Amino acid sequence: MDVAEVSFEQVLGAAKTISGVAHRTPVMTCSAIDGIAGRRLFFKCEIFQKVGAFKFRGAFNAVSQLSDEAAANGVVTHSSGNHAQALALAAKMRGVPAYIVMPSTAPTVKKAAVEGYGAEVIVCEPTLAARESTASEVQARTGATFIHPYDNDDVIAGQGTAMLELFEQAAELGTKLDAVIAPVGGGGLLAGTSIAARGLDSSIRVFAGEPVGADDAARSFQAGELIPQTGPKTIADGLLTSLGQRNWSIIRQHVEQIVTVRDDEIVSAMRLLWERAKLLVEPSSAVALAAVLSSKFDPERRAGSVGVILSGGNVDLERLPWMSNS
Amino acid sequence: MDVAEVSFEQVLGAAKTISGVAHRTPVMTCSAIDGIAGRRLFFKCEIFQKVGAFKFRGAFNAVSQLSDEAAANGVVTHSSGNHAQALALAAKMRGVPAYIVMPSTAPTVKKAAVEGYGAEVIVCEPTLAARESTASEVQARTGATFIHPYDNDDVIAGQGTAMLELFEQAAELGTKLDAVIAPVGGGGLLAGTSIAARGLDSSIRVFAGEPVGADDAARSFQAGELIPQTGPKTIADGLLTSLGQRNWSIIRQHVEQIVTVRDDEIVSAMRLLWERAKLLVEPSSAVALAAVLSSKFDPERRAGSVGVILSGGNVDLERLPWMSNS
DSSP states (O other): OOOOOOOOOHHHHHHHHHHHTTTOOEEEOOOHHHHHTTSEEEEEEEGGGGGGGHHHHHHHHHHHHHHHHHHTTOOEEEEEEEHHHHHHHHHHHHHHOEEEEEETTOOOHHHHHHHHHTEEEEEEOOHHHHHHHHHHHHHHHHHOOOOOSSSSHHHHHTTTTHHHHHHHHHTTTTTOOSSSEEOOOSHHHHHHHHHHHHHHHOOOOEEEEEEEGGHHOOOOOOOOOOOOOSSSSOOOOOOSSOOOOHHHHHHHHHEEEEEEEEEHHHHHHHHHHHHOBBOOOOHHHHHHHHHSTTSSSOOOOOEEEEEEEEOOOOOOOOOOOTTTTT | OOOOOOHHHHHHHHHHHTTTTTOOOEEOOOOOHHHTTSSEEEEEEESSSSSGGGGHHHHHHHHHHHHHHHHTTTTTEEEEHHHHHHOOOOOOHTTOOOOEEEEEEEEEEHHHHHHHHTOOOOEOOHHHHHHHHHHHHHHHOOOOEEOOOOOOOOOHHHHHHHHHHHHHHHTTTOOOOOOEEOSSSSSSHHHHHHHHHHHTTOOEHHHHHGGGGHHHHHHHHHSSSSOOSOOOOOOOOOOOEEEOOOHHHHHHHOOOOOEEOOOOHHHHHHHHHHHTTTTTHHHHHHHHHHHHHHTSSTTTTTOEEEEEOOOEEEETTTTOOSTOOO
C-alpha cells in the first residue's frame, strides 16, 4: 500500500475544527440490552448528530480544509444518503454551493433533507459507475471540489472524532473501554475510529459489524487484499458501497475482526434499540449491535465494556422493517 | 380545597431519594424544530428514564416512603401502562411484591413489560370503576399498599424532580427557562412540575398540553371546579384518566394555561420528534410539543426559551399512527 495513513494528530485536529459546530453526542446505556449482551455497552449516539448521522463530522472537517478560492466553486459528491446531507449542510455553513449526485433509489426522506439544506440534487442511475461519471460531469462544469464520502483523509479524520468523545464519555461514567465496534460500509467511520482508538490507548480492541449481503470488508480481510463489493443486498442501505482504498489500508492494520450479520439479526438489533433503549437508529446503525450480540463476537468474552457507535437515525418512517407488509 | 399542598421541600427530598437510582435524563435541543416553533425548546427526555417514562420517579419515591412492615405486604395499583411498569420495577428494587390491575385494552408491549419486572398482572374491564374495585379486592386479599398513579403526594413530589433537573440542565446550556410545559392526564407530572418550577423561580410560566378528546383539565380550568373526564377518546393513551383531586388543587394555583390539541396535531408533533430530533416519543409525550406549536400557546410570544417535558417513549412499534393502515 502506498497510501499514507491518516495520523492521530489529524483526528485531534479535526476535533478542534468541529468543536462547537458538531454536537458532542450523548453516550447512552441500557441495562436491558446489557443483560442480553452479557456485557456493558456504551452507545455513542450519532443519531443525534447534525443531519442525524456521524457523516457531518467528516464532511465539515473536509469543507473546512478547502482554501477560500477552492471553496467558492463549491463541493460535489455522490452519496446514497447521509454524507449527502452532511456535505450539503457543511457547504451551507461555509456559504458555498453543494452539488449532490444521488441514486434514483435513495429514500425520499434523504433526498428531501438534502434539498432542505439548499443543495442542488442531481439524480442518476443506482450504479457506482453512473454516480462517478455524473459527479465528474458536475465537477467539470462547476469547478467544484469532489469530497468523497469515505476515501478521503479529512473525512476519515473527522469521523474519528466520535471515538475521541466516546472514550472520554465512558471514562466520565467510570469505565475504560475494552473494545469499540462500528459498522463498516466504505470504511470512513471504521478507519477514523481505529486511528482514534489506537492513538488513545493501544490496548483497545477494534471490531466492525458488516452485513452478510455486503461483506466485502470481511472477504478482503480473509483474502488479505481489497475485494470490491458487487451486487450488495442488505437492509442496511448505508453500507452498500465498497471499502475505499485509504480505508482498507487503515482497517487491515488496526481492526481485529469483521463480524458479519444477517439482515434478520440487523432487524432484531434495530428493534431492540427502538423498544428497549428508545434509540431511533437506522438499520446500518443496528449492524454494530447485531455484531456484538452475535456468537462470533469475542467468544472468549474478554471484552466486558464495549463502545458501540450508533452511526445514524435517518429512517424512512413510512416503512419499518419488522412490519409484515413493508 | 382542604387538600394540603405538596411542598417544594418534598420535591427536593424526592430528588435525594431517587438520586443515583433514577436516570438524570438528558436535555436535547433540535434546531430544525426550534425553527418551526420560533422559540428555543429544551426537551427533557424522560423517554430515556427507567421503564421509558417519568413515572419511575414518583413510583420509586412512593415505595421508598413505606415502612418496612408496610412494604413487606407489597404494593398495588391500577394503571393503563407506564405507572404500572414503574411501580413494578420500584417494588422489585425494594424486594417486595407488586400487584398491577390493568385494563384489558392496555397495549401488549406494556403488559409484557410489567410481567418482565416480576409483577403480578390482574386484568379487568377498561373502566375506572372496574379498575378501582379490582384494586380494592387485591388490597383486601394481600394487605398491599395502594399507590395511586397520580393522586398521591409522594408520587407528585417524585414527578417534580424532572423539572429540577431540566432547570439545571438548561442553565448548563446557558439558558434561563421562560416557561415549561408538560402533558396533563391525571396531573401527577404537571402538579409536580409546577411545584418545582414555583420553588425554583416564581417567574417561570407553567403550561400544560392536553388532548381535545380528554380535556377535563381545560374544562375544569374554565369552570373553576374539578370536572371528571367521561368517555375520553384520543390517541394519547397515557392521558385518558381524570385529573386527581390533589393534582387539581395544585394545578389550579400554578398553571397559567391548558392548551388543548387535536389528535392530528399530536401525530404531527410526534412525527416531527421522530423524524427531526430522532426522539422516539409516545403520543402522550408529543402532546406537549403539539401545544407549543399551537397558535393558542403564548400568542404574544414572550416565552423565548421553553422547557418541554417528553414524558415517555413506550410505543407499540407494530402500529405507527401516521401509517394509513394502522
